[in-house]
Amino acid sequence: MLTEHKPLMRALRRSHTSSSSSPSSSNSSSPSSSSWIHLRSVLLVVASSSSSSSSSPVYTDRGSLKSPWSRRRRKHALLPKQWKSFFTPDGKLIEGGVKFLKKVRSGGVDPSIRGEVWPFLLGVYDLNSSKEERDSVKTEKRIEYENLRKECRKIRQRNEKSSKSKETVGNSSNEDSGDFSQVFDSPGLEDLSSSRRSLSSEGGSPAAEDLDCPTYDQSPERSSLLEGEGDKSVLTCEDASAGDTESTDSDSSDDPENIPLLSNEGTEENEALGENAKESSSPTKTESMPKTHTDEDFATWQRIIRLDAVRANSEWVVYSPSQAAVSEMKARRSAQVVGLKDYDHLEPCRIYHAARLVAILEAYALYDPEIGYCQGMSDLLSPIAAVLEEDDETFWCFVGFMKKARHNFRLDEVGIRRQLSIVSKIIKGKDSHLYRHLEKLQAEDCFFVYRMVVVLFRRELTFEQTLCLWEVMWADQAAIRAGIAKTAWGRMRLRAPPTDDLLLYAIAACVLQRRKLIIEKYSSMDEIMRECNSMAGHLDVWKLLDDAHDLVVTLHDKI
C-alpha cells in the first residue's frame, strides 16, 4: 500500500487495525452500552485475570537446572552471624569475597545487615580490603562528599543572588541597576527578596514580543520589559513556609549540614575540587565556562530534584524505624538546609527523607555532570537512603549503583537503546513465535519495557522485592568487577555464570511469562505497554529470578 512511506499513515493504520480487529481488549471483554465508562477498571480486571492464567509455567525444563534461585524457598538470606564468619581476623573477606557473593546471589541479604553489606556489593569497599583500609576510605569519601555539598550550596546561593538581581531590575522600582546584589544582601531585605527568588529562578522571562519563541536569555535588561499585569502579585505572594525556608537557609548557609560529623570543617574547597576532577569533570571547570548555560542546567536539575523528592513514596518507612521516628524539628531543619519547598503535606519522616534525597542527588549531579539529574534517579536512590542512615555513605553507595545504571540516563540515549535491544535479542533467542508477533505489531524494539529498564523494576516490585532483586544483581556485577566470574565461579560449575545484564534477563523473563496473553490477546504495542505498566503487585521476584536464570543458561553466550 502506498501509505508505507509515511510514518503517520502507518501509525494511523496501526490504530485502526487495533481498534477494528479487537476494539481494545476491554471492549471485547465487556461489551457495554453505557456511554461514560471508566475503561481503566475494566482493563485492570483483564490484566489481573490474565496474569494468573499466564502463570502456567513457560519453562518446563527448569527442574533440571542448577539454579541458585529455584530452591530459594529453602535458602536463607545472608544472616548476621554468617556475615561475621566471612571475615578473617584482620577484617578481610575470606576467599576474596567469593563465598559472600555466592551467598548473596542465591538469597539476598538479611534486612538487619544491609547497611553494612551494601558498600561491599556496590564497590564502595574493595572485596579484598582490610578493616583499616576501609576506615581510611570512609574518612576520605566523607570529606569528598562534604565538599560536594559545599559546592552545591555555593551554586544555589549564586543562583539565588543572580535571580534577586534580576528581580531588582525587573521591578524597576529600584533605579540603580548597577550593584543591586548588595542591596538585597542586607539582612532586612532578605526575607522579601528570598520569598521572590523562586519565581524569578523559574527562568528569565522573555520580553512580550518574543512570545513566539521563548528564549532563555536571562539578561536583566530583557526581563525588565515584561513585568506586566500578570506579575503584580509577585511581590507579596509565595506561601509563608517557602519564604521561611529560604531565609533560614541563607542564614545558615555556611556550614549547615552534618556539622557534628565533620571535624575538619576547614578543608580547602580547592582540595575537594581536585579530588572530584579525578573521577568526573570538575566543578571548577563549571566556573570557567559561560555561567549562564551551566548554571541553568544545574538550576533545572535542582528544581526537578526537589519536585521528585517530595513525591517519593513512603513504602520504605516500615523498613527503616529509626529514620521513620525522626523528630519534626530535625526533619524541618534538614528541609530548610537544602531549600526544600512544598512539603507541608508530608509527615516528618518523609520530609526528612525528601531532604536527604535532595542533598544526595544534588551532590551527584555535581559529581557526574554528564548525567546530572534525570527523573527516575530518585527512584533508585530512595531505597538506598532508607537503608543507609549517613548521607555520605548513602551517596557513595548510590555512586556505585549508578556506575552501571547511569548509562540509562545518558543524553544520547545510547545506554537505554542498548538495553532495550538486548531485551529484544533475549526474547528473539528464546521465543521466536512471540518475537514474530512483536514484529507484526512493530513492537520488537521493546519500548514497552522502557520503564522497567530505567528504574530497574522499582515501579513494579514492592520495596522488599526490589531490594532482593537488586542485591542479587549487585552480587553478579560485583563478581564480574572483581574478575571472579571466570575463575572461582567456573570452578563451582554453576550453570548460569554471573552476568552484568541480569536485570535485562529478568525483564525478558517477565515479558515471556505473559507470552500467551500477548500473542493471543494483544494487537498493538499500546496494549503490551499497558500490561507492563500495570504489573505492580503481580510479580514474584524469585520466580522472576528463576526464569531469568534459565534464560542466562540458554542464551548468555549468544547475546
Place this chain on the structure above:
Amino acid sequence: MPSRRRTLLKVIILGDSGVGKTSLMNQYVNKKFSNQYKATIGADFLTKEVQFEDRLFTLQIWDTAGQERFQSLGVAFYRGADCCVLVYDVNSMKSFDNLNNWREEFLIQASPSDPENFPFVVLGNKIDVDGGNSRVVSEKKARVWCNSKGNIPYFETSAKEGINVEEAFQCIAKNALKSGEEEEIYLPDTIDVGSSSQQRSTGCEC
C-alpha cells in the same frame, strides 16, 4: 468508499515536569487527585469512553515524561496522535516559555501530515495554588500566545480542584475527532498527501 468510523482517539499530553500532566489525566479519567503521583517515566496512558453526537469513542490519553531527556524516545509514543495537549503551570513562567519547544518538538517527532492544522489544546494548570496569588503567567499572555499559534483553544484548569478539567477534555476530544475525520481522507487506496488544505475551524470555544 464508505466512511470508516474511528473508535480510537489518541491524545498526547506534553509539558514540563511538575506542571500536572498525570494529575490532569487522572482527574479526568478517575476523578481523583493526589499530590503524590511519581514522576512519569517514559509514557503511560489511560483510556476513557466518550460519547459525541451519538457516537462512542475511546479516548486514549497518553501521559508523558516531563524531562527533556526522554523526548527522542517519545517518537514511539507520539505516533498516530490525533490531538496534542500542551500543559504549563500558571505559577511558573518557564513552564509557559517552554510551551513553544514542546509544540515544535511534537511536530518534528510526530510529523503529522498537516502540521499547520494539527490540533493542539493549551491548559494553564494549578490555578488553585495559593488562591491564585502566586500566579506569574496571566491569562491574557497565554491567550496571546495561543492566538499567535493559530488560535489554539485555551483552558485554565485545576487538576486538584477539578476545575475546567471536564470542559478541557471535551474540547480535546472534539478536536481529536475532527482531526481524525480529516485523516480519513488519506485512508483510501489513493493517497494524495498534498491536498490536505481543508481548514479546520480554529479556537473552539467548547
